[in-house]
Amino acid sequence: MYQLKLICIAIVLSGLVSCNQTAEKKNTSQPVAETETDTVQNDFKYWTWITASSKKTDESYKEEFTKYSSNGIDAVLINTNTDPELLKRLTPIAENAGLEVHAWIMAMNRPGDGVALQHPDWYAVSRDGKSCFDTRPYVDYYQWLCPTRKASREHVLDLVEGLAKVEGIASVHLDYIRYPDIFLPVGLLPKYDLKQETELPEFDFCYCDVCVAEFEKIHHKNPRDFKNPAIDMEWKQFRLNKIKAVVDDAYKIAHQYDKKLTAAVFPYPEMADHMVRQRWDKWNIDMVLPMIYHNFYNEETDWIGYATAQGVKDLEGKGVELHTGIFLPDMPTDEVAQAIQLAKDNGAKGISFFDGNAITEEHFKVIKVFKE
Template sequence: MQLLKIAFFSLALMFVSCNTNEKSKEQTENEKTAVKEPRFKYWNWITVGHKKSDSAYAAHFNKLKSYGIDAVLINSGADPKLLKRVAPIAKKAGLEVHAWMFTTNRPGDSIALQHPEWYMVSRSGKSCFNKDERPYVGYYQWLSPSHSEARKHILSLVEGLAEVEGVTSVHLDYIRYPDVYLPIGLLPKYNLEQEEELPDYDFDYSDASVEKFMALHHKDPRKMENPAIDIEWKNFRLNEIKSLVDEAYDIVHKHNKKLSAAVFPYPEMADHMVRQRWDKWKIDMVLPMIYYNFYNEELDWIGYATKQGIEDLEGRPTELHTGLYTPKLSNADLKEAIQMAKDNGAKGVAFFDDYTLSDEQFEIIKASKE
């Protein structure tokens, strides 16, 4: 009997040992395949197309990874087929993939262009559908978030990208109204002065928007003497963007993805300039485009705007990653800008370069990695 007990315990120990070894092997394999989340993430906005070969994309993505880039925001024109082709190449290079899309501004959208009534209209009665009536530039083709069919179309594009395997987040760009105020540094380009809300740049007075507002507040913004001072009218438009973002959030989370967005520098400024109050959104990550030279500010404004956004997000789960416009940054300024973002609480930095980063800038980015 004693010998039988010894044999039984020996077998039990062997089983436990083998099982532990298997778990250890499995754990080691999982550790190998898991991508470690960087303490401070480096992002890169990039546009892709059908003409470039897979090998060319592989070479570019490998280059980005070798210089310290952790994540790519890929603009495929909201084409899930193209994204399905390119995303695995970026993933293989060790990059996190985010599906970047134009949201309320939908230039060249073949479906939307069949529906003139989907487009935003200015206080002066100009429609973003008409080529010669668009504000500032020809690609400003803004859909109204108040038009139910236009909204459904936008959200269908969000869902199409969210369904792509390997995507971490759907990244909303142009998730706002047209600029009621341009960044001050850009005004000379258009020979403009904007000291008040001008009728040609104040949107959305489309039928869908006005009817929806009137049902809520029983007044017509088209008949207001000075709609700029009507807080309900302003808040209505802020809430139209917020509700669109919140719906997109629910859609992408249904597919186990996250929602991110490129936004104006900090919430109060975004509110004033483009009807975008991003500190109130349901969203996982924001990448404020702190392009200080657009606003005739000095370099340290990057730190100021980063800190302001962090403070406005206090108590919310949203991460902030500072967006930098690299074509206007000298090598010394790029190094300092990255450090300012770190020092003021950002979780990372995103570089807008679209293939224009120089080798010297890449070296600075690589050297700044912890």
């Protein structure tokens, strides 16, 4: 099938003939078992992440959503900056265009959050004692909240509830549901002129009074006294559990409104654990969309298959679907075709593209060939 698709893509891209005819011819001689596999493959879902603006008109959204659906995209993950009103406006437009809608929220990283900014103590504190309220790691939009404090986690969960209430959405989609990167993707380090060979204090969170006190109560040791906090397993586990607790509460809220919970996560569980203290194979969640952005990690295309398989294996028997996430900008069409095939071959239930604006006409042609 892979060979056939690649040939089809080559033909379609060169504009010679419709690939449909080739596929149909092939199917007529297929044994039953293989036809069934093809049917299953048609359930493979195509998604894209988009960021919405209240300034754009309904008409322009109708046009954008129709472009996606007519080119084989099944679902959109819409970032409305956690604005339920904008989501209420856009959801019927997307649905009418034939798309499934997911409400994308930046969960623990809340840049410019007007409510949170009134509470400087809600923000995560680094090992060197600086708060994300005024000292932001890496980039100005890194304004992380503490996942332990009652008020900050309840604020995030209230926002989840606001989105979950919106009629017609399929899921609330958690993004930035983790700690700030203790290790950045290797491919991004030169951009920040950084070397990260150990866990550096300015990127290590959260050492706020509430986190430290709660940890001390359970484990009778203070993380601020650790000579090398990276090797203290309880301290690592404490933080993995804190993120899991937010997710598990968000799951209850989403389900209370008959919505699913989905999340954008790091490539596979151990890698997510190592880089951002995120262990998503242990969460109560319906679907995960790992951001398998091979270009961020200086990996080759086949790594998309490796990371997909790794996550699928870890989720076995848990009833959680995995949909591979791809970083599209500058990705050549043949690589996009390979990525789709690798996701399919390694057990993903779909593929999501970051982001909608980056999908070119040539990319759409590739997707359409797979859908035929």
